[in-house]
Amino acid sequence: MTIPDPTPTPTPDPLDTALRLVRAQAALVKRFDASLSGLHGVSLSDFTLLLHLGQAPGGRMRRVDLAEALGLTASGVTRGLAPLERIGLVSRETAARDARVAYAALTPTGRDRLAEMRYTARKVAAEHFAAERWSPDDLDRLTTLLTRAGGTAPDQRPVDPAS
Amino acid sequence: MTIPDPTPTPTPDPLDTALRLVRAQAALVKRFDASLSGLHGVSLSDFTLLLHLGQAPGGRMRRVDLAEALGLTASGVTRGLAPLERIGLVSRETAARDARVAYAALTPTGRDRLAEMRYTARKVAAEHFAAERWSPDDLDRLTTLLTRAGGTAPDQRPVDPAS
DNA sequence: GCCACCTCCTTGACTACTCAAGCATAGGGT
DNA sequence: ACCCTATGCTTGAGTAGTCAAGGAGGTGGC
Numbered sequence: 319m320t321i322p323d324p325t326p327t328p329t330p331d332p333l334d335t336a337l338r339l340v341r342a343q344a345a346l347v348k349r350f351d352a353s354l355s356g357l358h359g360v361s362l363s364d365f366t367l368l369l370h371l372g373q374a375p376g377g378r379m380r381r382v383d384l385a386e387a388l389g390l391t392a393s394g395v396t397r398g399l400a401p402l403e404r405i406g407l408v409s410r411e412t413a414a415r416d417a418r419v420a421y422a423a424l425t426p427t428g429r430d431r432l433a434e435m436r437y438t439a440r441k442v443a444a445e446h447f448a449a450e451r452w453s454p455d456d457l458d459r460l461t462t463l464l465t466r467a468g469g470t471a472p473d474q475r476p477v478d479p480a481s
Numbered sequence: 482m483t484i485p486d487p488t489p490t491p492t493p494d495p496l497d498t499a500l501r502l503v504r505a506q507a508a509l510v511k512r513f514d515a516s517l518s519g520l521h522g523v524s525l526s527d528f529t530l531l532l533h534l535g536q537a538p539g540g541r542m543r544r545v546d547l548a549e550a551l552g553l554t555a556s557g558v559t560r561g562l563a564p565l566e567r568i569g570l571v572s573r574e575t576a577a578r579d580a581r582v583a584y585a586a587l588t589p590t591g592r593d594r595l596a597e598m599r600y601t602a603r604k605v606a607a608e609h610f611a612a613e614r615w616s617p618d619d620l621d622r623l624t625t626l627l628t629r630a631g632g633t634a635p636d637q638r639p640v641d642p643a644s
Numbered sequence: 645g646c647c648a649c650c651t652c653c654t655t656g657a658c659t660a661c662t663c664a665a666g667c668a669t670a671g672g673g674t
Numbered sequence: 675a676c677c678c679t680a681t682g683c684t685t686g687a688g689t690a691g692t693c694a695a696g697g698a699g700g701t702g703g704c
Contacts, residue, residue, distance in 0.1 A: 330620040332606035332609065332610040332620060333602055336509055336610075343506035344552050345630075347503065363691090366500065381653065382652060389508070392653060392654085393692075393693080394692075396655085416651095416652085417699055418651065418652045419652060439496055439499075440495070443495035457493040460630070463619060463623040464502055466614060467509070468505030543682080544682075554661085555684085558683090560684095561660080580682095
């Protein structure tokens with residue numbers, strides 16, 4: 319318990335940190351949404367979903383695992399997948415051994431479009447964390463701290479430098 | 482303890498950082514929402530809104546300024562304010578010199594309830610950034626980095642240690 | 645073989661926002 | 675005094691998610 323502390327040094331306030339985290343995310347999401355929807359007609363959530371599919375073996379995942387990976391509920395995944403199926407980026411596949419599960423699979427088109435989106439997303443991220451203001455060290459520190467603060471990682475792998 | 486890791490760092494990927502930021506926020510928001518709604522019947526957004534009102538001179542703000550401060554649109558504020566007015570935490574006040582503006586003002590009840598919420602919120606934040614895993618330095622660094630990454634600050638002041 | 649239970653997924657109803665349109669008021673130029 | 679434009683706010687429609695309920699399919703005990 320921190321003592322009522324008359325220091326001129328603000329004493330880091332966790333609540334303040336939390337609120338800043340919320341704010342920073344909102345700004346970031348807006349930026350991504352603007353670019354992704356403008357250039358590819360998808361939202362950041364859509365892109366994230368596709369990214370996960372793209373990283374999964376065979377480009378397909380059970381919807382329940384997708385939910386887990388994205389930090390959403392199963393119904394959120396159902397709803398998010400629907401428009402992507404409609405526009406042909408994702409297809410629905412049934413599992414041979416278990417008729418309950420419906421895989422979500424990246425279509426060939428989906429894979430191509432994803433590569434383009436990834437390019438855009440990288441650019442947006444690079445702009446947001448412009449080298450001018452962000453040293454590689456800063457970025458590393460932020461990533462580490464966010465990983466500790468966050469639920470689980472978006473993905474274990476440091477992301478392949480392809481595309 | 483804080484270990485300056487001997488990473489085989491594969492070049493920090495800004496996109497990865499961005500996605501982690503999104504994830505971390507989602508986890509945090511869920512946590513706040515759970516506690517705040519359980520104990521006080523409000524969401525984190527509600528709380529943030531009330532916080533801003535509480536910090537404004539006279540406990541009241543024009544809706545348009547509130548929107549600006551919260552990073553929302555004017556219509557988001559109208560909609561967010563409605564339930565808080567219904568439950569009596571916020572009242573609507575008209576401006577004498579400009580009939581267009583409708584202030585949102587904290588009621589006495591609202592002020593009291595806000596103090597309780599603030600207590601809860603601080604506790605949640607402190608738990609999330611538990612001292613066990615987060616040194617004051619880590620927290621400070623994260624705050625600084627988030628401020629640089631984020632839109633603007635939730636508030637300039639380091640927050641009064643009251644409550 | 646059958647029943648109980650558990651898992652995967654979808655659906656209906658709700659919340660919290662967004663944008664675009666619209667109304668009322670303000671204020672300056674003429 | 676009268677427009678013209680800008681500002682403050684609300685509203686209708688749409689999007690992205692939530693939770694709770696429910697259907698369909700799998701599985702193990704007996």
